Amino acid sequence: MKVERKELIVIGAGPAGLSAAIEAASHGVKATVFDENARPGGQLFKQIHKFFGSKEHKAKIRGFRIGEDLLKEAEEKGVEVVLNATVIGLYKEKEVQVQIGTEVHHYKGDAILVATGAAENMVNFRGWTLPGVIGAGAAQTMMNLYHVKPGERILMLGTGNVGLVVSYQLMQAGCKVVALADAAPRIGGYGVHASKLARCGVPFYLSHTIKEAEGTDCVTGVTIAQVDDHFRFIPGTEKHFDVDTICVAVGLSPMAQLLKMDGVEMADTRGGYIPKCDETGATSIPGIYAAGDVAGIEEASSAMIEGRMSGAAIAEYLGYMTGEEKSSREEELDHSLEALRQGMFAPKNRGKKIEKTEEGIDISETLLTKGYIADDEIKRFPGYRCEAKVHPVIECTQNIPCNPCQTACRKGCISIGDNITSLPISVKGSECIDCGMCVASCSGQAIFLVKKNEDEGTSEITIPYEFLPLPEVGDKGSALSRSGQRICEAEITRVRTSKAYDGTNLVTMKVPTAFEDSARFFIKA
């Protein structure tokens, strides 16, 4: 049998695999990436939201654009990407079997990186196999890659970041999200993501899960019910929704089968069955590495840094870098990775209930259970301020690693400081020039510009808006509160779109001043 020799074989052309190949190639390693899909990029091209983090993490850039940049960089660095190539075997001698079409090819790598990512989890409920019950990732694939609506009326199960982000994307695709349910007592993902849904009127049902998906040929409805502390249904709490689609976002599991097959030491952890590896992804077999979700579920930004770290370690392993050069590169990347692993949602805080922010402020309980900050909670956060002249109100109340708003403002109106998980402060006395860059740069859509027209008793609220149709100046309708309730009449006075805003339009509505602290969304008529 013919065995072809490769210097570095990367399995998986997602964010981790491509980043590793690029990093290794930039030090001189010849890298070959195999991917079973027809397109490279893994799940990045389905991510149409703006990413979190700081500039080095490509914050405020939409996922699919990061994917485009990665592909371009891989091409520039001479990385070979082989598509429609399914790796079906990996052996401890660093041998790889790849199925391309109906043929199986055999390769031997001087180093191997496994970056196969993760698969979606599923939960059982009556009717769970009916057509119309889909994974949240499937919904993203349909709407964001192939421009097909996954359904018309949808219930989302799961309130982690995937459930929250995909629900919002479903609404952007023109679908109706009837509710989100989660068996857990608190929303699992970022509060800012939940708030984007809540202010559009989408209800959250915590401590609720699906009792039954209804229908004979396909989903025609769903019944959810409340669960007790032991996740048993509480009789009489059933709620029915007419839906044609049920989306399931209940976590991911690492796809580590190849690593298990080659015999590296594995560990059964709360985050799944993963290889034991050091921070560069080196497994128990010299020359075999793992990076990205396969080595422990995180997200794309950290997967890209992990990939880079593995790429540098592989370059050293293959003799393209000295130990010293590698250590210095690793230190730089580690710093960047550590920054992402801080805050309330850090891996070390998983499953813990955080009651106070790093600043010592009580966390909004309403945000954790209903998806919005209550009117009497918002004023205790440093992003809130009340002034007559235009100023930003930043409704970012959980410590997450993200700071684009600070650099977006050239007038010093927003301060986070060096620690990127700190809550943004709306700086008193600073001179906002109403440029709107902070509103557009906030990946969580949590910044609003507020201005009082004292002579006429009105206030103008500028909100981020990412739906179609875009309201027009002169449109009359209602302002919605953070919880999505119609609270007063509103008229659109300004609509701004700009390439610099990257798809986040700025819509300004005029409301009675009494509602300036509560009006956060607009609905026509």
Next chain:
Amino acid sequence: MERIKNHPILGASPAGKLVDFYYDGKKLQGYEGEPIAMALRVNGIMIHRYTAKRHEPRGVFCAIGRCTDCVMVVDGQPNVRTCITPLREGMKVQTQYGATADPDFGAAKKGKGGASV
């Protein structure tokens, strides 16, 4: 389900080349190169197959070629993952019963108390 014509972030959807294909003998249209499963969905078809033992309907679940729930008989070949197989002009796509395109397959087995395939 409908196609998305205009999207607030992705803009106008790219215009594909419409081609004919056959679903259980019926002529339908879809965009060349899109996954078969997408073309079926926009034509309102949710059931891709029936299971062998219980004759239960199945459709798309993962849409990335992992779960195999969406397999159908395509151009005579069973177990084709329609979510990752590109649509071509004139393709013959059939509902799969157990592992065949024969509607009596699953039903007959069911009548006999069930057998596994």
